[in-house]
Amino acid sequence: MATILCYTSPARGHLFPTMPILLELRRRGHDVVVYTLLEELPNVRAAGLRARAIDGHIEAIQHDDYEASSVVGALDRAVQTFVARAEHEVLDLREAIRTEKPDALIVDFNCWGAAAVAEASSVPWALFMPYFLPWRLPGLPPFGPGLAPRSDLLGRVRDSVAASVVHRLVNRNLPKLNAVRERVGLPKLGHMTEQGRTAPRVLYYTAEPFEYPCAARPKSVIMLGPSVWEPSAPEPAWLSSIDRPIVLVTCSTEAQGDGAIIEAALEGLAEESVFVVATSASAQRSAHSVPSNARVERFVPHGPLLGRAACVVCHGGMGITQKALSRGVPVCVIPFGRDQHEVARHVEVAGAGVSLDPKRLSPERLRAAVREARKRKEGAALVAEGFARAGGAPRAATEVEALMQASRRSPGDRTALQSRAPFGGAQS
Incomplete structure (x- = not known):
């Protein structure tokens, strides 16, 4: 039996879709502990998992993106929120690792400090991604404005102009994120859209045809379809x-x-x-x-x-x-x-x-x-x-187990954990 630690941001919309994966790992005999928002601890425990609250300072940093006057401005505010939380996540996850001594980590994509700690550790780790990937990928429009894919010249020009605006704005927060990464001994990122690219696995909670086809999507990204869960309650x-x-x-x-x-x-x-x-x-x-x-x-x-x-x-x-x-x-x-x-x-x-x-x-x-x-x-x-074909929680649990198996075969060898070439290759 392995101990698996899941660390989430203070968002039900990130916790709830992850629960089926954690419950599947528990069904397979693993000890699962979830660090998440305080108010949801009773529901997580009622489902049969161990649960602890994330640092209260993290929950205190609330989103204010809805107060922005534009889509791009809202994206910038969201990035500022994630960077502000990152400092607290570093200490919080380090302490959780000392306490729980996990065999694997599953970290929310929005937890940039926790992700840095996971990357710097020797523990096998995966990110979970409950929204569309914000990376720069060939053939896809920049994340944020909600542009439809276009492959013609006009579309490429549109994407280039939109990307320059979006990326210039979000990159204003790059020095703060890099300061967090340097604090845990990681190299700097060259661009905000590189966040998460080093994860050995990205458990991606969607699938085609809802997600756009993209041959350049890294093999580390495992499209699972949505995980659907809600706290137990009687039918009205x-x-x-x-x-x-x-x-x-x-x-x-x-x-x-x-x-x-x-x-x-x-x-x-x-x-x-x-x-x-x-x-x-x-x-x-x-x-x-x-x-x-x-x-x-x-x-x-x-x-x-x-x-x-x-x-x-x-x-x-x-x-x-x-x-x-x-x-x-x-x-x-x-x-x-x-x-x-x-x-x-x-x-x-x-x-x-x-x-x-x-x-x-x-x-x-x-x-x-x-x-x-x-x-x-x-x-x-x-x-x-398309969602039904993607594999859902069972496939995600198998991917996490594969990470742990690779670590056992090559203890201390981080290369074995990067076997899915996260910076290139097509989605299998």
Whole structure:
């Protein structure tokens, strides 16, 4: 039996998709301990895993990217958040390694300090990636603005111009990140988009056709499809009384001011032959009345609802979007920030739903968007098939075990752990 330590950022949208992999490793007989946000410790422990809280200083550094005036500005603020947390992660993960003495590490891609500690250690390690890769790869548009792939001359020029703007901005934080890396004895990075490229494995929680095809994607990147998990909870008693198709409306579990989605949905869908179930999560909503064909809750298990859903309206978080698509449910995405513009564009390119600019959000436009999204069920079904083929948690667990086996065969030989050539080669 091996001890496996998983270290996450303070985000449910990163913890929850990782849980099926950790539970699969536990099922295979390994001892799994999860360092994650304090509020979720009871749920992780109830699922059968050991759990400890990450340093409280990390949770105290909250995202403020939703306050930016542009997509690129929001990306810059997110990068600043990850760099600020990195300093605390270094000490936190070092202490966790001393305490747990793990045989392998699984680290959140957003934990840049923890990733540096893992890279500098002699412990086999992998990153998990719950959103689209932000690396520079040939044939793909730069990460952030939500651009569709284009291979013609105009597209290449567009990508070059957009990349120069995005990369110049995010690289302003490179000295701070390199200071963290130097602190643990690692070489400097030449560019922010190199972050994570040295990981022996990147457990990537998506798959084609939702992800764009890319022959240059490193072999270290293992596309698994989404991992879907939510804390155990009984099915809502009121669900059985609903006799119409359900439109599930959700907001982010991290504050970003997206409560307008719910208000627009309640008003815009009030006369439609659907039943709206809205989960507000971290969003603050006004005290508007709820129409007779709707129900508003803070949290409700999404699984039972998706079995009845005709459409999901959401902010474009990777978790809820892929959870819906894995069930063949088309989506209407209203992206507010972070990676959500990328998610919205991927939805459109895959023909699995539609997107709506939050600046143009209104009850009338949302109603029209939901009607259009419901016509994209075939595209959503194709995405679901691709996800099912990817291998999911069992494949991820096998990859982690392979890392540990390579380490045992070549103790102290880091080359054995880099056998998937993370800087080149095609995805197998």
